[in-house]
Amino acid sequence: MxxxxxxxxxxxxxxxxxxxxxxxxxxxxxxxxxxxxxxxxxxxxxxxxxxxxxxxxTAGGGPPGEGEMETVQEIVVLGGGRQAVRHLACYGKLREELGIGIAAVVDPAEDRRANCRAVLAAAGFDADSSRLVADLEHLDGTLDLDSTVVDVVVPTRLHYSLAAAASQMGARHLIVEKPLAHSLEEAFRFLDLSGTVHVLENYxxxxxxxxxxxxxxxxxxxxxxxxxxxxxxxxxxxxxxxxxxxxxxxxxxxxxxxxxxxxxxxxxxxxxxxxxxxxxxxxxxxxxxxxxxxxxxxxxxxxxxxxxxxxxxxxxxxxxxxxxxxxxxxxxxxxxxxxxxxxxxxxxxxxxxxxxxxxxxxxxxxxxxxxxxxxxxxxxxxxxxxxxxxxxxxxxxxxxxxxxxxxxxxx
Ligand SMILES: NC(=O)c1ccc[n+]([C@@H]2O[C@H](COP(=O)([O-])OP(=O)(O)OC[C@H]3O[C@@H](n4cnc5c(N)ncnc54)[C@H](O)[C@@H]3O)[C@@H](O)[C@H]2O)c1
The missing domain is CATH 3.30.360.10 (Dihydrodipicolinate Reductase; domain 2)
Structure with a gap:
């Protein structure tokens, strides 16, 4: 056993x-x-x-009452690199079932943003309704953060700083790609962030x-x-x-x-x-x-x-x-x-x-x-x-x- x-x-x-x-x-x-x-x-x-x-x-002992459900509809993806593109394709598969949209993709590299626009369209999203911006700051005040998930898919060294910036903007739901941080010391700092953080550990x-x-x-x-x-x-x-x-x-x-x-x-x-x-x-x-x-x-x-x-x-x-x-x-x-x-x-x-x-x-x-x-x-x-x-x-x-x-x- x-x-x-x-x-x-x-x-x-x-x-x-x-x-x-x-x-x-x-x-x-x-x-x-x-x-x-x-x-x-x-x-x-x-x-x-x-x-x-x-x-x-159906997992989890039955659905909670209506009042207990959160509305989670919009995704903001931080990073437009190799793994972010995979995330966008996955969100495309979940799009209809979960009724989600991609509010924004953030990447300082223009070519990455252009690529993400194409990926969004291929994944079935209305790519014109997503904002593709170079910096998270450009989104400040423009999002309903109660219904938004911020998905952090940037180089590991930047996980904490971007998650902290999103949290300070008011993000309540964060997904952070593995590993959580580049050092144990920085991983502990996630405990002090407001909002719920999930590590993306797909295995x-x-x-x-x-x-x-x-x-x-x-x-x-x-x-x-x-x-x-x-x-x-x-x-x-x-x-x-x-x-x-x-x-x-x-x-x-x-x-x-x-x-x-x-x-x-x-x-x-x-x-x-x-x-x-x-x-x-x-x-x-x-x-x-x-x-x-x-x-x-x-x-x-x-x-x-x-x-x-x-x-x-x-x-x-x-x-x-x-x-x-x-x-x-x-x-x-x-x-x-x-x-x-x-x-x-x-x-x-x-x-x-x-x-x-x-x-x-x-x-x-x-x-x-x-x-x-x-x-x-x-x-x-x-x-x-x-x-x-x-x-x-x-x-x-x-x-x-x-x-x-x-x-x-x-x-
Ligand atoms: N779960 C998995 O199986 C899996 C697989 C691959 C990568 N990853 C993880 O995904 C993360 C990203 O890896 P990758 O392979 O996509 O790297 P990548 O280099 O392909 O992409 C990183 C992107 O982040 C962008 N970026 C840099 N600074 C930024 C900022 N301040 N704001 C927004 N975007 C910024 C870069 O321009 C680049 O486009 C890493 O943490 C890695 O460990 C996980």
Whole structure:
């Protein structure tokens, strides 16, 4: 069996903890409910993961009374880069179901704003009704901030300053891309912001994560080791400055590692502590990006369970294609392996082995980003806590921060 609810509850972010915090007996993780149903309806040999958030509206012990619902209709996206474009496409998928519009996109780069206008139109929004501006200040006094969600999708170094600026303008609902901040110290400062902040940790909302959990629970197996690898060839993007801001290059531990840590903590039911870490630079023809190439963090979780997380952004060193997998090894010879979506078709899968013989296989469609954004919008509307609040963001940063220290010592 996985750790019991009692064994798990120290994290404060797992499902039992959230249930206690919300005072609800039902699961409040909408994605988990969705994925669980998807798995139960699996025909032998394969299943279709659900990609929309329809079941979010039924999670959480029934809808609150009308007076308790928030009106959340407008989105302001801060940043118009690679990830912001993905967010806009996801909002397009949620547009009709949730009745949302994009009030504004903010990016100082004119070409990014022009690109976002095209993306908005392609996503089905009336692009002419959205404001595309260079600075958040241009929106001051123009928005109904009670019904607006501000989605912060800028380089990590700028997360706090822009979230704080939006909060000071009166924003009450904020989504901040992972990792919450570039340092643990700055992550703590989010606690003082007025308004509700959700960290955009899409792998918590992944159908693969949910299906792996369901498989482990139905096997009744106890994990003793977990391994994740989230690798990709980021060299072309990194050489063009993706995710950078003046004086800041994201460390490898802030790119894919937040996802890996979040999945491990969710899957193993407890926040781990770092026992080892190493990193390497990314060497490009025109220079070296310190700590940006590849690295690993090893965690020890409750009950002596170990998890090891490797990430390479170098591509050529390992695999060319984007590769995101998690494998949980159990004491009874069972092994559950998840392959997260890495291609535009969002195909993903989970396989179950016992003593090296494959005993089950689930094909999934894993649109975790849409589900994560939709889950936050629903949680804001229902005034429910999410699994991805500031405390969750701080726990992840605590691990990454310790990883920085141990990796520096190991050099
Ligand atoms: N959840 C995920 O899977 C995932 C994937 C990729 C990136 N991310 C996160 O998304 C964030 C953005 O990454 P990206 O890859 O889009 O980077 P990017 O470099 O492609 O885009 C960042 C954009 O922010 C803009 N910007 C800079 N200063 C700004 C300001 N003051 N106001 C508004 N916009 C400003 C830049 O002009 C740029 O267009 C990072 O925090 C990253 O960690 C998350």
């Amino acid at each position: 996985l750790a019991s609810a009692d064994e798990r509850h120290a994290c404060g972010h797992c499902e039992p903890c959230l249930r206690r915090r919300s005072g609800q007996g039902e699961a409040i993780l909408p994605d988990m409910a969705t994925a669980s149903r998807a798995v139960r309806s699996v025909p032998p040999g394969g299943c279709q993961g659900r990609t929309n958030i329809e079941s979010n509206t 918590l909302f992944s159908a693969v994560t949910a299906t792996m959990l369901e498989c482990l629970e139905s096997l009744g197996s106890r994990p003793f080791f977990m391994r994740t690898e989230f690798s990709k060839d980021r060299r072309p993007d990194s050489s063009k400055g993706r995710g950078t801001s003046p004086g800041y290059v994201p460390h490898v531990f802030t790119v894919e590692m937040p996802h890996q840590v979040a999945v491990a903590n969710r899957m193993l039911g407890s926040v781990g502590h770092v026992v080892d870490a190493w990193d390497e630079d990314m060497v490009l023809p025109d220079g070296t990006l310190a700590g940006h190439g590849e690295g690993a963090i090893v965690l020890m979780h409750e009950g002596g369970v170990t998890s090891c997380h490797f990430s390479s952004l170098n591509g050529f060193r390992h695999r060319g294609a984007t590769h995101r997998t998690a494998t949980v090894y159990c004491t009874d010879g069972a092994r559950v392996r998840g392959r997260f979506a890495s291609t535009p078709d969002l195909r993903a899968g989970v396989e179950v082995f016992r003593n090296d013989r494959r005993i089950a296989s689930h094909d999934l469609t894993d649109d975790s980003l849409t589900r994560a954004l939709g889950g936050s919008l629903e949680a804001f509307r229902r005034r429910q806590p999410g699994p991805n609040d500031v405390h969750f963001g701080i726990e992840v940063l605590r691990i990454i921060d310790r990883g920085f220290q141990l990796a520096a010592e190991a050099r």
